[in-house]
Amino acid sequence: MAKHNISFKLNGQQVNALVESRELLVHVIREQCGQTGTHIGCETSHCGVCTVDLNGESVKSCTVLAVQADGSEVMTVEGLAQNGVLHAVQEAFMQEHGLQCGFCTPGMLIRAYRFLQENPNPTEEEIRWGLSGNLCRCTGYQNIIKAVKVAAEKMQSV
Amino acid sequence: MATTAEDLAREDKLQGLGCSRKRKEDPRFIQGKGTYVDDVKLPGMLFADMVRSPYAHARIKSINKDKALALPGVHAVLTAADLKPLNLHWMPTLAGDVQAVLADEKVHLQYQEVAVVIADDRYIAADAVELVEVEYEPLPVLVDPHKALDDDAPILREDIKDKDNAGQGPRKHPNHIFSWEVGEQEATSRAFDEAEVVVKEEIYYPRVHPSPLETCGCVASFDKVKGSLMVYITSQAPHIVRTVVSMLSGLPESKVRIISPDIGGGFGNKVGIYPGYVTAIVASIVLGRPVKWVEDRMEHLSTTAWARDYYMTGELAADKNGRIKGLRVNVLADHGAFNSHAQPTKWPAGFFSICTGSYDIPVAYVKVDGVYTNKAPGGVAYRCSFRVTEAVYVIERMMDVLAQKLGIDRMELRMRNFVKPEQFPYHTALGWELDSGDYHTALTKVLKAVDYEGLIKEQAEKRSKGELMGIGVTTFTEVVGAGPSRNCDILGVGMFDSAEIRVHPTGSVIARMGTISQGQGHQTTYAQIIASELGIPSDEIQIEEGDTDTAPYGLGTYGSRSTPVGGAATAMAARKIHDKARKIAAHLLEASENDLEWDIDRFKVKGVPGAEKTMKEIAWAAYNRPPEGLEPGLEAVNYYDPPNFTYPFGAYLCVVDIDKYTGEVKVRRFYALDDCGTRINPMIIEGQIHGGLNEGFAVAMGQELPFDAEGNILGNTFMDYFIPTTMETPHWETDYTVTPSPHHPLGAKGVAESPHVGSIPCFTSAVVNAFAHKGVTHMNMPHTSFRVWQKIHELSLDKRE
Structure with missing residues (x-):
């Protein structure tokens, strides 16, 4: 199996990795880079627990090849807090009880982060549409939606 | 009871029982620092x-x-x-x-x-x-459980084909696993023979999968x-x-x-x-x-373990006024290729016999037959206590069917048959002792909140215009908190649970339980119980579970048993510490134990202002100068064997609008009132209810694991198996009443499964009710657009003018 040297920025840090052609980005992030906040739930792009930010877009890293990330900027849940200060979406998820088992949470947060960049002042309908690629089995979504709304308001007021 | 501002501040600082304390699990999860x-x-x-x-x-x-x-x-x-x-x-x-x-x-x-x-x-x-x-x-493949016991059925389990007992009683065919009967068959038959009205319905509860995201x-x-x-x-x-x-x-x-x-979620799987x-x-x-x-x-x-797959025949006997005289349910249960449903050992159909529901039913009989088929083994409790979801579904469906037959409003029929508050503890015809309940109050509160009369009027108008609107109802009672070890064990181990609490010299606490959280927030709520019992702030109490080298032995978390059993063990262990602390306080204050009174976080000598010792001071003394004859240290273990199960209940109402050309069911409103007894953390309770309602919505509206004739499983990816997204999920409204359990140390009953158990028949009730004026009495789940459209089309309701 051919191997490739790739390098990309993960949460602001330069990363070099030797990967197989077929190796998935999520496996490289979790196993080579040791950042296990990004999870694996379905391997078919449906559940969204593997969502990461790739060059400013939300992608499901279980169906992105690691070689596709060569030269790119990747952000995961571990990159949300800056200098020890939590991001507004993280604060809001805690405040509004937007998580239970925590398994979908990293994907939800990184998607919510990107969604609020795209639409800083969303309606509930827009939040529902914006997060529809991320499944949650625990919360019934209501508090997640509330948390995204609260985060948006907080980010607007800064 | 706190009276002054200073007392209230002290109590608030504890973040004890009843407060919506923020979760202590969250900081690691929101930063990607969980360890799965x-x-x-x-x-x-x-x-x-x-x-x-x-x-x-x-x-x-x-x-x-x-x-x-x-x-x-x-x-x-x-x-x-x-x-x-x-x-x-x-x-x-x-x-x-x-x-x-x-x-x-x-x-x-x-x-x-x-x-x-x-x-x-x-x-x-x-x-x-x-x-x-x-x-x-x-x-040759056996897919249809109805053919499992045919003479020419392929024999699946050659390893046990000659055994007349597969671990759960006598069996009559190599593909037969067990027959389980409960209740009085003859007396029930008599009740049906003598009844003024009898209804019967074939109800299938499809095979579904809990499918946690991990x-x-x-x-x-x-x-x-x-x-x-x-x-x-x-x-x-x-x-x-x-x-x-x-x-x-x-x-x-x-x-x-x-x-x-x-x-990352369990839900029984x-x-x-x-x-x-x-x-x-x-x-x-x-x-x-x-x-x-x-x-x-x-x-x-x-x-891995799926749930349900019950073919149920429900029958109710009643008089003309709708008073129920008897219940009979026969079930054919498809268990797959190995009997590995996870139920307490003596309960081959779990607690299915809770199927008399919230109603005063004089006599009942239930029979369940389990059979093997060429499918995955299972039949577990998907976000419910053992087979309680199936039981609640059959009785709630039958109540609607009976109401329709008699022309009595479904709410009124329930009111006439509810066990009355003064009848508790109530002994059901199938052997349960319902601990407490106030069903009339719960349903009355819901009907008022949603303006039921207004909905009925609106529905009549819509029907006159040929539009499809359904109103669903359930008034369920669950049995959870397994369970008393006299009748509940797993592989011979009694279904108690445990807590071990250690108070350190400086007054902080570590506590370990035999349960294990999968999102329920135990780290947060168990600390609240200890905080209220011991007067130590929740934030100074660490909770650990899940490591068998450190935690005391417990049977785990499923069947809503953590609060009823583990929570009780936690309270009882804390009370042992409290008792010892009282002795130490009496020694320190040179007073008699009887002269002491507990006040939030300290013992006071009655009538002597200023003579008091806080729990923190007592903790230090426990390691420093305990009274003579008393062991040093301040810790306790409790293994709690509950005297009874707990019986949470609720009243749910759902309103749906159905597009008669596409069959799409839109849930306009879902109102859930739950009574889980004493409430430990309202924020977490509400979160659990939202999640349970959504899993109920998933089951009712889309989930199933079908098979083709060769036994190929269809629908085993998230492409086919329905997990609701934000787009399908309705908005949830929640409400509550509080009827404490009389036998639980805190009065708490457990809550996280009620919304799943209670909502599923409520969705079906609403969908069926949309067609009730056309004589439809039941429709099997899942209520997908296609299946609902088939019903519309069959009834010629989709004709364009």
Whole structure:
């Protein structure tokens, strides 16, 4: 199996990795880079627990090849807090009880982060549409939606 | 009771019982710092992957591992033949049957585990799986459980075909597992013979899968030098896993350490023991290296524990006024190829006999027959206590059917039959003692909140215009908190639970329980119980669960048993500490114990202002100068064996609008009133209810695991298996009443499963009600647009003007 040297920025840090052609980005992030906040739930792009930010877009890293990330900027849940200060979406998820088992949470947060960049002042309908690629089995979504709304308001007021 | 501002401030500081304390689990989860099984990485760790059967029923002619073993990076390929000398090719199930760990001569279901490959990484393991050559001889397949007991049905379980008992009583056919009867058959028949009105309905509860977002997996690590085994595992019941692993492996239980780390949802799916766990453990023992096995979603949906699959025939006998005279339910239960539903040992159909519901029913009879088919084994409690979802579904459906037959409003029929508040504790016809309830108040509150009269008027108007609007109702009672060890055990271990609390010299606390959170927030809520009992702030109380080396033995978290059993153990252990603290306080204050009174966080000498000792001062004294004759230290353990189950209840109402051209069902409103007794953390309760309602919505509106005639499972990916997204999920409205349990130390009953159990029949009730004026009495789930459209079309309601 051919191997490739790739390098990309993960949460602001330069990363070099030797990967197989077929190796998935999520496996490289979790196993080579040791950042296990990004999870694996379905391997078919449906559940969204593997969502990461790739060059400013939300992608499901279980169906992105690691070689596709060569030269790119990747952000995961571990990159949300800056200098020890939590991001507004993280604060809001805690405040509004937007998580239970925590398994979908990293994907939800990184998607919510990107969604609020795209639409800083969303309606509930827009939040529902914006997060529809991320499944949650625990919360019934209501508090997640509330948390995204609260985060948006907080980010607007800064 | 706090009276002054200063008292209130002291009480607030505790963040005890009844406050919406923010969760202590969250900081790690929102920063990606949780530790789930697949996050565990041990030095030298290998990966396991499964060779699975493409056939639902076939004889294995040969297995050739040569090509797989020749692949660089492959360490072993194990089959049943390799496990046989260790006597590990079969394993006992929690239901008294046995299940193949790796297929032994025959496969009984599609995707059954045939061989396990151990390799350096998951990619090599997956490659090697493709290189294992298995030759099969296909056999006739049994898919329809109604044909299981036919004379010419293919015999599935040749390993037990001559046994007249498969672990749960006598059986009448090689494909028969058990017959379970409860109640009075003759008296019930008489009630039906003499009744003025009788209704009967065939009701199918489809096979569904709990499907938490984290699949099942483990990391097994055997230390050859110490002879000890450590297993990180996705288990809702780590202590029982330890006992079973010890029994299977022959290792002393003291050398087996099971750790359930953070669990990415369970919902009943992670109670049992799966072949993947066993093979990873065996591989680690054989190879002397850690072995990780984590299944993918398709494996998860195809082979791990599913729920329901009950064909129920419900019958009610009543008088003309709607007073119920008797209930009869017959069930055909499809258990799949091995009987490995996870129920307490003596309950082959779980607590299905709670099917008399919230109603005063004089006589009842229930019979359940379980049969084998060529499908995955299961029948677990998906976000419910054992088979309670099925029971609530059948009685709530039958109440609607009876109301329709009699022309009595469904709410009124329920009001006429509710067990009355003064009848508690109420003994049901099928042997349960309902601890407490106030059903009339609950339903009345809901009807007022939603303006039921207004809805009825609106529906009449819509019907006159040919529009489809449905109003659904359920008024359910659950039985949870298993359970009293006199009638509840798993593999002989009584279903108690436990708590161990240690107060340190400076007054902070560590406490460990036999339960294990999978999102329920135990780390937050157990601390609140201790805070209120001991007067120590919640934030200074650490809660740990899931490590069998440190936590006291407990039966785990499922069947809403954590608060009813583990929560009770926590309160009782805290009270032991409280009692000792009182003795120490009396000594320090040179007063009699009887002269002391407890005030939030301290003991005071009655009538002597200023003579007081806080729990923190007492803790220090416990390690510094305890009274003579009293052991130093301040800690306690409690193993709580509940005197009874708890019986949470609720009243739900749902309004749907149906598009008569597409069959799309839009849930306009869902109002859920729950009574779980004393409420420990309202924020967490509400969150649990939202989640349970959504899982109920999923089951009612879309989930099913169908099979084709060859036993191929259809719908085993998230492409086909319905998990609601934000787009389908309705908005939830919640409400509550509080009727404490009289026998629980805190009055708490458990809550997280009520919304699942209660909402499913409510959705069906609403959908069916949309067609009730056309004479429709029941429609089977799932209520997908296509299926609903078929009903519309059958009734010619989709004609365009």
